[in-house]
């Protein structure tokens with residue numbers, strides 16, 4: 001296991017569409033090591049989600065781990081570490097809510113992004129099983145943020161008002177506005 005380097009906005013590989021994880025790779029030592037490295041990297045950098053393209057691996061694979069309790073996103077229900085292989089997302093209700101998003105590939109910045117708050121995710125888990133998961137609220141935003149990385153998109157692409165993009169120090173001092 002190892003902490004991998006996260007590539008930052010401006011690196012062209014963050015803007016590529018990632019390839020599906022091939023079936024032959026499921027349950028391989030290679031993917032087991034990759035997922036373990038992603039977990040180490042997520043915890044070392046201190047985030048709630050990480051997509052494989054962020055460590056310069058062009059595969060449709062992401063992990064999410066939401067700590068419970070009070071966070072800068074409000075009071076959250078915890079979500080244990082979950083690995084999403086080849087995820088697809090379906091919006092079940094297009095009513096949106098906004099959060100101040102951050103991204104390990106866009107260090108030091110926060111931006112207000114509105115997204116649909118009720119989604120269904122279909123994915124393959126680490127056992128190779130097909131899973132369908134319905135989520136409302138903040139986790140729905142997290143999934144959309146992470147899976148956007150698999151299509152070469154960053155949260156700033158989803159912003160409606162660029163005046164709501166802030167450095168963290170200014171966010172702490174002057175934000176949030178429009179929340």
Ligand code: NI
Pocket residue numbers: 102103104105145146149
């Ligand atoms: Ni991100």
